[in-house]
Amino acid sequence: MTVISSHQDTQALTLTIVAEYDAAADRVWRVWADPRKLERWWGPPTWPATFEQHDFTVGGRSSYFMTGPDGTKAHGWWRITAIDAPKRLEFDDGFADENGERNPDMPVIHCAVTFEPSGTGTRMTTVSSFDSLEELEKLIEMGMAEGMKLAEGQIDAILADD
């Protein structure tokens, strides 16, 4: 069973997702390390990802593109900043132009992933952080998410306290 908890910090602009898998840590690690596995889950439902390069080492770079419903390609890159198999992974994820070159005007998401033993399986925690609300807005506008959903986060919790 996959148990998920999510936490949005609207002031620090971070999103924390906790998931549990009934599989050993090295197997969960492999869905990140193996580009053929990675591209099966990374893209949003209607934007499947293709990883052309995946250098899974500290300082290593990955390049990928996601293909939209109308055939549009959105190019992206990763830069791995920390790696400790099969426990911890940190990387930056950003947009690239059609040649795979980093687009400095587009948002960069910082992503930290930890893997811990949990019962018979593995608990995976991902923390995504954004430098600014503007970057987050751009990212959403790029079609990374579809549809509208009014998320009720901690602000409502604060308001409910009153």
Next chain:
Amino acid sequence: MVVSQLGDAEIDRIFHALSDATRRDIVTRVLRQEESISQLARRYDMSFAAVQKHVAVLAQAALVVKQRNGREQLVHGNPEALRTAARLLGEYERIWHHRVRNIQDILSEEDE
């Protein structure tokens, strides 16, 4: 695709306003309860004028609203701007829920 409800300049102001720890603290406080600038000034190790400036930056970004009450300036929070942040994070959250399910599918397939 999601239609942006805020202009770039507006988003810049919100981001700039929230980039400072004191200002984030002020927003959290005045969302819970209205406070005067003098009340706020007593909470931080800085001058009244410095706190006043922080409040002005927050007010420009529409994160707080200032109201004059006699000699006092009262500050209260505007949850709308923070709701925007919550909405955007919520949309990103949906991507992660999708990813977590996909990973589950891959691991289950390997078991078969």
